[in-house]
Amino acid sequence: xxVGTPKEIKNNENRVGLTPGGAKELxxxxxVVYIEKGAGIxxxxxxxxxxxxxxxxxxxxxxxxxxxxxxxxxxEPIESEYDLIHENQIVxxxxxxxxxxxxxxxxxxxxxxxxxxETVELPDRSLPLLIPMSEVxxxxxxxxxxxxxxxxxxxKGILISGVPGVAPARIxxxxxxxxxxxxxxxxxxFGADVTIMDISLPRLRYLSEILPKxxxxxxxxxxxxxxALPETDVVIGAVLKPGAKAPxxxxxxxxPLLKKGSVMVDVAIDQGxxxxxxxxxxxxxxIYSVDGVTHYCVANIPGAVAFTSTLALxxxxxxYVIALAGKGWEMACHDDAALAKGLNIIDxxxxxxxxxxxxx
Numbered sequence: 001x002x003v004g005t006p007k008e009i010k011n012n013e014n015r016v017g018l019t020p021g022g023a024k025e026l027x028x029x030x031x032v033v034y035i036e037k038g039a040g041i042x043x044x045x046x047x048x049x050x051x052x053x054x055x056x057x058x059x060x061x062x063x064x065x066x067x068x069x070x071x072x073x074x075x076e077p078i079e080s081e082y083d084l085i086h087e088n089q090i091v092x093x094x095x096x097x098x099x100x101x102x103x104x105x106x107x108x109x110x111x112x113x114x115x116x117x118e119t120v121e122l123p124d125r126s127l128p129l130l131i132p133m134s135e136v137x138x139x140x141x142x143x144x145x146x147x148x149x150x151x152x153x154x155x156k157g158i159l160i161s162g163v164p165g166v167a168p169a170r171i172x173x174x175x176x177x178x179x180x181x182x183x184x185x186x187x188x189x190f191g192a193d194v195t196i197m198d199i200s201l202p203r204l205r206y207l208s209e210i211l212p213k214x215x216x217x218x219x220x221x222x223x224x225x226x227x228a229l230p231e232t233d234v235v236i237g238a239v240l241k242p243g244a245k246a247p248x249x250x251x252x253x254x255x256p257l258l259k260k261g262s263v264m265v266d267v268a269i270d271q272g273x274x275x276x277x278x279x280x281x282x283x284x285x286x287i288y289s290v291d292g293v294t295h296y297c298v299a300n301i302p303g304a305v306a307f308t309s310t311l312a313l314x315x316x317x318x319x320y321v322i323a324l325a326g327k328g329w330e331m332a333c334h335d336d337a338a339l340a341k342g343l344n345i346i347d348x349x350x351x352x353x354x355x356x357x358x359x360x
Contacts (some may be wrong), residue, residue, distance in 0.1 A: 001069050001325040003018070003069070003071075003321070004033075004034040004064040004067065004071050005017045008039075008073065008075055009078060011283065015042075015309050018031050029326060031325045033053075033056065034057070061084060071089075085106075090113045090324060098118070098355050103360060107329065119242055121338055123338070128338070131178050134177070134178035138183040142171070142183050142190065144301075147262045149261075151167050155253055155262075156261035158233055171195070172229070183236050184207070192338055196215060204217040210223075230259070235250065239274040242354065255277055263294045266297045280298075282299070282301045
């Protein structure tokens, strides 16, 4: 198969869909690999490394899309890429269709086979291609929250760890999945006063056993969230409904319950956001304020640490890329039920229920 990886062009998206190591694995299996010139530079991979691995460098994204049977990338195509995608082409990437009707309509129109990283699902319901980026985003959410608590950044002027004789920051994490666990781990390591909320009692019991004692677990409800907000310095939205739009756990009228200078980090923004006041931001302009509360809603948080993120992501995606290239999408999905759940759009039809329901 001919596999192509274009350069990511979303704002400050520095990751790349295929590393030189991944390219080498495909080439030695007899596949042709095209990489757009400069695609890996911001992740720390020079064109020469891809050439050494046996890949071919093409000058433009247009060439990559026109010549490739499968596109492997990181983020969803943006408007300038829509017309480059053609019928029966496999596009394997993060899509997050449920929060983006224009993208969904464009991919339906293209006739491409769209396989979404975020909905590939193992029998235990874990999401192997979302987990590595959720780990990165969860850890970075605390880092960004701490940054914007600084007075010079419009925050309360609170040091997340506190110092002897002065209390640490109070962090509320909504969602106890992979993002929530990683956020809680880092926040606790800093010495913050951490509360994590979720509706799964088994999950809360598990986290209460493995996390330090400065992390408390509370059942998530509107009442409990409202009660916690006035005493919270940083809220981290870590909610996930696979393939579906995130629910609004903090509504517009709840934002003023936070004190001015507090910070809200919405890691769920790829799926529409779990705060009603959230709207996607970029690494160039990461924040805005509502009622004096800083909102950080960057839709590609891991892109800021591209070297780490690219390696973590491609470690997880490469086995699936190899299967798709070697067998074709139909046989690969027939043989692997987890990969089959990644199918979102085929031949102009939405085949993933949560996406279809989002636009019903």
